[in-house]
Amino acid sequence: MASKKKSESGFSRRTFLKTVGASGVAAGVLGSGRVAEAQGVNAVGPGAVPIRLTINGTVHRLEVEPRVTLLDALRDRLNHTGLKRVCDRGSCGACTAIVDGRTIYSCSTLAIELQGKDVRTIEGLTEGTVLHPVQQAFVKHDGTMCGFCTPGFVMSAAALLERYPKPTVEQAREALDGNICRCGTYTKVLQAVLDTGKGVSRG
Numbered sequence: 001m002a003s004k005k006k007s008e009s010g011f012s013r014r015t016f017l018k019t020v021g022a023s024g025v026a027a028g029v030l031g032s033g034r035v036a037e038a039q040g041v042n043a044v045g046p047g048a049v050p051i052r053l054t055i056n057g058t059v060h061r062l063e064v065e066p067r068v069t070l071l072d073a074l075r076d077r078l079n080h081t082g083l084k085r086v087c088d089r090g091s092c093g094a095c096t097a098i099v100d101g102r103t104i105y106s107c108s109t110l111a112i113e114l115q116g117k118d119v120r121t122i123e124g125l126t127e128g129t130v131l132h133p134v135q136q137a138f139v140k141h142d143g144t145m146c147g148f149c150t151p152g153f154v155m156s157a158a159a160l161l162e163r164y165p166k167p168t169v170e171q172a173r174e175a176l177d178g179n180i181c182r183c184g185t186y187t188k189v190l191q192a193v194l195d196t197g198k199g200v201s202r203g
């Protein structure tokens with residue numbers, strides 16, 4: 001399931017861990033400042049540094065340590081708690097956000113990397129009190145039980161429908177394959193997504 005996220009975002013949990021691991025080994029030998037110098041980049045951290053994040057069209061200025069993930073920044077600093085922390089290791093999709101039109105696992109993406117990018121969360125899908133068509137379809141098709149996975153599924157579905165307004169079953173399955181539902185709502189979620197593509201939930 002994680003492979004879909006890799007292909008869409010170009011930055012997988014594996015890449016994340018390999019980068020952190022390699023940097024850690026190098027830092028142990030040279031010290032983090034000299035590693036950065038050797039790589040021709042300016043060192044930041046380990047203390048908090050100022051960053052700017054554009055979340056749902058609003059610019060937020062905050063100070064975070066470079067190790068802070070987008071999910072931590074959203075939930076702990078910005079009070080955006082719609083995206084859920086379930087596995088916290090890039091395997092369940094409950095934390096799915098959309099960055100520049102593509103889905104990412106926010107628990108496995110560093111906030112500092114997302115400066116200058118268009119970050120969208122579940123809070124940004126509604127227009128006032130009007131639910132996004134995908135959300136309406138989830139309600140109509142009863143595509144949620146405990147609901148913990150639901151924000152992530154909705155974000156993956158929204159990103160899919162922006163790329164493919166009338167997705168095929170195969171496209172929908174592929175788009176959702178990075179999201180896990182322990183309650184087993186898959187059939188109803190798939191139906192909700194396909195019906196949204198047909199405009200059924202809008203009518």
Ligand code: FES
Binds near residue numbers: 085096105108
């Ligand atoms: S909480 Fe991020 S993938 Fe599970």
Ligand code: FES
Binds near residue numbers: 144146149150181184
């Ligand atoms: S509705 Fe409970 S985990 Fe999906």
